[in-house]
């Protein structure tokens with residue numbers, strides 16, 4: 225619509241400046257040293273929602289980082305869209321690999337470089353600006369509720385409680401989220417699923433103290449070696465996961481569904497080149513699209529033990545440990561998978577060490593019903609601004625709260641993300657394209673318009 229375009233063109237620079245200001249706040253949820261920053265960020269989000277025209281805007285405290293809520297109810301008879309996003313970000317380390325400060329956003333070659341630029345400040349803020357556009361041009365066609373949380377990157381445990389306690393306030397017809405990626409700007413896509421997650425930590429203990437590796441090495445098991453052997457045994461020669469029962473609940477896709485998934489454009493040579501790898505890796509019998517979309521996986525996120533400082537130190541460490549996560553697909557249950565992992569890991573430990581296995585957080589997988597009116601509205605909105613219908617793709621990442629939106633609030637979620645897989649999420653030099661940001665702001669009002677229209681029928 226021309227009025228939207230005109231308003232956006234007029235205010236484009238301010239829209240960018242406001243995002244940059246949010247990106248300067250180091251709202252790292254995992255690190256308690258940033259607790260003041262997450263509060264500051266929540267207050268800033270509150271202020272922006274008020275300025276954009278939302279009512280009942282509130283910073284809601286939780287046992288962890290606060291949740292920001294706001295709404296605009298124009299007519300109770302109209303449909304309501306619940307917009308979810310997160311203002312918290314991943315830790316920025318390793319810091320020395322950033323070309324510029326993670327919280328000092330710079331614009332280079334059409335991209336905004338900063339932690340949280342794509343995940344998720346740049347993406348949720350598009351919704352705040354799209355809302356401002358609709359408010360200022362008197363074109364808001366439905367009710368909107370905003371819920372922007374501060375603990376997505378650490379598992380959203382307190383948001384789960386908030387959902388249970390605020391069912392009335394959060395009543396809506398659909399949840400809309402921009403926190404996923406598109407294939408490319410030329411090949412727009414919509415994620416039709418998210419994987420679940422089970423996150424574990426393991427600790428292997430050998431001798432009761434660190435030992436001189438010359439005096440004792442060779443006579444006492446080295447827990448770092450044992451840990452590596454145990455971890456290596458979690459995949460077999462075909463890269464299947466060896467935990468007994470792990471695949472029992474996995475929903476298999478039929479040949480037609482698999483063929484449809486593999487229709488999505490995928491350039492293996494470009495993929496390898498971008499990542500700097502000579503060969504890809506993965507579960508035998510599945511394509512890369514399937515390996516990252518419809519199959520469960522197990523990854524070591526971090527591993528440590530012994531001396532890792534400068535120079536060398538000869539030591540046989542007393543302990544070694546690792547953080548291990550599993551991505552889950554329908555119909556795997558993250559609590560059951562966590563238990564299977566724990567039992568298996570304890571069972572494969574040799575008698576020369578002791579192991580401790582603890583579960584961190586987890587979440588269930590989710591699949592979007594593509595016959596939902598809101599999915600059609602999102603497809604048409606993308607068609608309107610990209611000139612092409614989006615390709616449905618199963619996303620590999622997780623947003624654990626999405627399954628709870630369905631369970632607690634009975635709401636389906638539409639994942640209309642505008643990022644790119646190459647945006648360096650959770651990695652140094654995270655970026656978000658200016659074009660992605662502006663195109664997202666342009667597309668979102670169409671979603672609301674089409675959703676309101678289609679809901680009438």
Ligand code: BES
Pocket residue numbers: 343344376377378379380403404405415418421585587619620621622623624649
């Ligand atoms: N925005 C991501 C999830 C995502 C990214 C989905 C790209 C699809 C494509 C989200 O912020 C995230 O990183 N989630 C975590 C899970 C959380 C429990 C730590 C993840 O997927 O690792």
Ligand code: MN
Pocket residue numbers: 310343344376403
């Ligand atoms: Mn995110």
Ligand code: MN
Pocket residue numbers: 314343377649650
């Ligand atoms: Mn993330």
